[in-house]
Amino acid sequence: MEVKLLTEHYGKAEFQSLEGYKKIGDGYETLKKALKMQPKEIIELVKASGLRGRGGAGFPTGMKWSFLPENGEPRYLLCNADEGEPGTFKDRMMMERAPHQLIEGMIISGFAVQSKKSYIYIRGEYKDSLRIVEKAIREAYDAGFLGKNILGSNFTHDMDVYSGAGAYICGEETGMISSLEGQKGQPKLKPPFPALKGYLGKPTIVNNVETLAAVKYIVRDGAQAYRKNGTEKSAGTKLFSVSGNVMKPGNYEVPLGYPLKDLIFNLCGGLKPGRKLKAVIPGGSSAPVLTEPEAMRATMDYECLAQMGSMLGSGAVIVIDDSNCMVDLLNVTMHFYHHESCGQCTPCREGTGWLHKTVASIASGHGRLQDIQLLDRISKNMMGRTICALSDAAAMPAISFVNKFREEFEFFVREGRSKVKGEGFRHAQMHH
Amino acid sequence: MPKCTINGKAIEVKPGTTVIQAFKAAGVEIAHYCWHPGLSVAGVCRLCMVQIEGQAKLQIGCNTLVTEGMVVNNTSEPVKEAVKWGLDFHLINHPLDCPICDQAGECGLQDQYVHFGKYDPEMAMPKQKKHKVVDLGPTIVLDTERCILCSRCVRFTDEVSKTNELGIFNRGDRSEIGTVENKPLDNNYSLNTVDICPVGALTSKDFRFRQRVWYLKEAASVCTGCSTGCNVNVYYNEEGAWRVKPVQNEKVNGYWMCDKGRDIYKFVNKEARLQTAKVGSKDQWRLLEGGQAAKDVGDSLRQVAKTEGADKIALVVTGQYTNEEYDSLLDFFNGTLAVKNVYHWVNNPEDMTGFDGILFRGDRNPNTAGLKARLEKRGLKSDWLDLEKKIKAGAYKYVVVAGPENNSVFPDLESKAKMMSAAPHLVWLTAAKSEAVDSATTATYQIPLKTFIEKDGTYTNHVGLEQKVKRGTTIVAGALTLSEAVSLMSGEELDFSLRPKPLTNLKTNFFTAKRGEL
Structure with missing residues (x-):
């Protein structure tokens, strides 16, 4: 059963404008409430709500905010809208259907962390999102929700958008900061962490679109009300972008802890007639794949998926039925990471290419049996060895695919063809 | 702590x-x-x-x-x-072309693989293809396939030379080091990027394909290219010196040296050297052994000082010698002979205090400070402008010159040599051969001296730091140090039996032969 907290009015076109946001929703009433509170109070409230980062890592938001130094330095709030994880399309909908919800959440969050300037870093391909958010920011300025002394308070906040240029790596928070600074979009060495030295060397908080939007509802309804949904460690609702072989793909907002089985078979209308579920990637292409029995048991929350060796990630659920060849899927996935590695750290720069070439050679019928084991070994030696998590993001699907669907890989090597796609299927030759 | x-x-x-x-x-x-x-x-x-x-x-x-x-x-x-x-x-994407790679023998990949390597390569896929022989600028060639993208060179141009020519272009395993159009890697510190490149990606145009590094020996020394006195290693073999690289010294040069300083190996090699003493003038030169020449000159000088007075002798000194050499030179001329006309030949007076803010100084002598201190101590302060006047007036019978070791930093060599050859007798002590001196019109002795890599001694750099140089090798066997020349002039005998003999039967390396003119 869906719980529409953030997405309540997403079906109505006028919700996009400030006028509609006021009419249908509650306008910027929550901002007014927030400005009467103490910034620290809001941080405590967010801590108490149990809100965790919705971008992929799931780090507790309130705790992230409290890492900011109290030294009077200017600080920045950045909204990560560089939605690049394959399978994820929730932030786009949030920006296009309800830009004011995000902007209000951001002003409140900006107030909580006492930042005078925020940026929304929008994925380069999201031209519509950029246009819509820009327009909404203008409306918010005109209405006095942004700028000097917001609503007569002594809080001043400016907001701007920045369009990325299409690199996956700029969705990594320090990669995004580099890009925003005008440098090549490459993650920065940590420590120092952005909370101490981020954008332009100043304390910086980076939060996902969905995280910032949720802050509005936590302030509006209180921490306890927010906690009513979800589980003890995974509080609140979450948007899941369901794609793949389901009848009704799309974004679904459900409480965390919701059974994956129900998400697929009830909300999304199940699979095509006659098809059987083979696997599910529960949290974007970098999350380790779940087999059918695992998927049937899984609940969509941070702890259950972690326990199964996978992760909730950005909430992109990719449903795979029995018409798909796992070798092919891994090939496509590895092509992506090979293409997107920024190239700074050697294990990732070289490892992603090595993985891709190896799996591509299997998928073109030229693989060797030892290549399957090699994929696993390369991946394990890429994990945890780099500045950012892209290396792990490439390694995790590779490890899970070859170990959970080994017989498909072995079949391909032995027979030179896909186990699933049959005799007549001709595979593309290796890329590059 | x-x-x-x-x-x-x-x-x-x-x-x-x-x-x-x-x-x-x-x-x-x-x-x-x-x-x-x-x-x-x-x-x-x-x-x-x-x-x-x-x-x-x-x-x-x-x-x-x-x-x-x-x-x-x-x-x-x-x-x-x-x-x-x-x-x-x-x-996995490195070419492994070690047999034809200049870095082989001093390569980070080779060295560390021996210590820490896996030894069972499993890569069976085709390697990434990238650009070979990329001309980065006047000094350096890049092979992007050998490059391991450590970014040292990029950080060097950002942080040390602050010239920002280099960057990493493209992404992932297609990444390549490169320069932007119309901005080649062209600065006076560019060759440091070759030193810090752990592999054979960046190679020096001056050194590549000339020698295998395992045939070279190294001698710790001090750069004589300017008054900073960067600590260096000179790499040499029996054929001569081949390159100079910086050695870390926090007090002087950190980890770096300039490209101009790297040229100092060129003037120590035979091709640039005065190899035997010469006596005569423009019309005819007679060759003789260096020691004999020094003795002959010494006899004449002592005779002139005794009969006609020390005022008939002028001594011209450049800032190119060691403190020990200055001491023996001045002890003999100023002490024994009582010569007071000692002139300091400044090669580029207008730029002597120049400094580029990193290492390179306008005073292109290793030991101006040492010379000045010694002249001052003896109260010798002859005005350079006097020299020409007095030579013209016929005041000097003998002009003795401790000339440049490195002719290339003396732009005024030709004019000064001409001016001094107006004296009846000219004695030119120098390591370098020079057309300017060869075209002297007066009775001239040219006495071959050793270079910094062939002698022991001390240089005083621009802040007064004394740095020792040690003899690394002998390139011109018949050359003398300035001190030895002075000893012979003063009538002392020297034992030359212990000296290295000139190498005979030396096989010429193919690459050396190809090297051409220096």
């Missing part, structure tokens, strides 16, 4: 020390490519992996600060495995 334990060895380090620095301080080997003590931390090669007690994940040593009581090692199995694989990742 945090105390830590490195591979079981307890040491104490300064606050702010990183783990990799602590390993170096403890004398423990640790693999690394991107880290360089003179540059910022990049943390990208991922080879300086260490295990810190109490931490689950391996950490990189270059970006981890030592904390009190830290127990750290790089000998545990997980670390060894990580380094092995780290090296393999570096090598």
Whole structure:
């Protein structure tokens, strides 16, 4: 059963404008409430709500905010809208259907962390999102929700958008900061962490679109009300972008802890007639794949998926039925990471290419049996060895695919063809 | 002062020390490519992996600060495995063209693979193809396939030369070092990028394909290219010197030296040298042995000083010699002969105080400070402008010149030599052969001297720091040090039996023959 907290009015076109946001929703009433509170109070409230980062890592938001130094330095709030994880399309909908919800959440969050300037870093391909958010920011300025002394308070906040240029790596928070600074979009060495030295060397908080939007509802309804949904460690609702072989793909907002089985078979209308579920990637292409029995048991929350060796990630659920060849899927996935590695750290720069070439050679019928084991070994030696998590993001699907669907890989090597796609299927030759 | 334990060895380090620095301080080997003590931390090669007690994940040593009581090692199995694989990742797209690579023999990949390598390559896929023979500028050629993208060269041009010519273009395993259009890598420090390149990606146009490095010996010395006195190694073999590289000295040059300084090996080689003494003038030169020439000159000078007075002799000195040589020179001329007309030949007076803000100084002599101090101490302050006047007026019978060792930094050589050859007798002590002196019109002695790499001594740099040079090799066997020449002039005998004989039957290296004119 869906719980529409953030997405309540997403079906109505006028919700996009400030006028509609006021009419249908509650306008910027929550901002007014927030400005009467103490910034620290809001941080405590967010801590108490149990809100965790919705971008992929799931780090507790309130705790992230409290890492900011109290030294009077200017600080920045950045909204990560560089939605690049394959399978994820929730932030786009949030920006296009309800830009004011995000902007209000951001002003409140900006107030909580006492930042005078925020940026929304929008994925380069999201031209519509950029246009819509820009327009909404203008409306918010005109209405006095942004700028000097917001609503007569002594809080001043400016907001701007920045369009990325299409690199996956700029969705990594320090990669995004580099890009925003005008440098090549490459993650920065940590420590120092952005909370101490981020954008332009100043304390910086980076939060996902969905995280910032949720802050509005936590302030509006209180921490306890927010906690009513979800589980003890995974509080609140979450948007899941369901794609793949389901009848009704799309974004679904459900409480965390919701059974994956129900998400697929009830909300999304199940699979095509006659098809059987083979696997599910529960949290974007970098999350380790779940087999059918695992998927049937899984609940969509941070702890259950972690326990199964996978992760909730950005909430992109990719449903795979029995018409798909796992070798092919891994090939496509590895092509992506090979293409997107920024190239700074050697294990990732070289490892992603090595993985891709190896799996591509299997998928073109030229693989060797030892290549399957090699994929696993390369991946394990890429994990945890780099500045950012892209290396792990490439390694995790590779490890899970070859170990959970080994017989498909072995079949391909032995027979030179896909186990699933049959005799007549001709595979593309290796890329590059 | 945090105390830590490195591979079981307890040491104490300064606050702010990183783990990799602590390993170096403890004398423990640790693999690394991107880290360089003179540059910022990049943390990208991922080879300086260490295990810190109490931490689950391996950490990189270059970006981890030592904390009190830290127990750290790089000998545990997980670390060894990580380094092995780290090296393999570096090598899967590396060409392995060591037999034709200039870096072979001093290559970071070769060296570290021997210590830490995996030894069972598993890469069976085609390697990435990238650009070969990229001309980066007047001094350097790049092979992007050999490059391991450690980013040292990029950081060098950002942080040290501050010229920002280099960048990394493209992404992932298509990344390549490069320059932007119309902005080649062209600065006076460019060749440092070749030194810090751990592989054979950046090669010096001056040195590539000339020698295999394992045929070269190195001698620690001091750069004589300017008054900074950068510490250097000169690489040589029996055929001569081939290149100069900087040696770390925090007090003087840090880790770097300038490109101009790297040319100093050129004037020590035979092709640039005066190899025997010559007597005569423009019309005819007679060759004779250097020691004999010095004796002959000495006899005449002593005779002139005795019969016609020391005023008939002028001594011209350049800032190119060691302090010990100045002492013996001045002891003889000023002390024994009582010559008071001692002139300091300044090669570029308008630029003597110039400085580029990094290392290179306008005073292109290694020892101007040493010479000045000695002249001052003896109260010798002849005005340079006097010299020409007095020569013209016929005041001097003998002009003795301790000339430039490196002719290329004396733009005024030709005019000064001409001016001085107006004296009845000219004595030119020099390591370098020179057309300007060969076209002297007066009765001239040319006496061959040794260069900095062939003698012991001390130079005083621009801040008064005395730095020793040690004899590395002998290139011109018949040459004398200035002190030896002076001893012979003063009538002393020297034992030459211990000197190295000129090499005979020397096989000419194909590459040397191809090297052409210096």
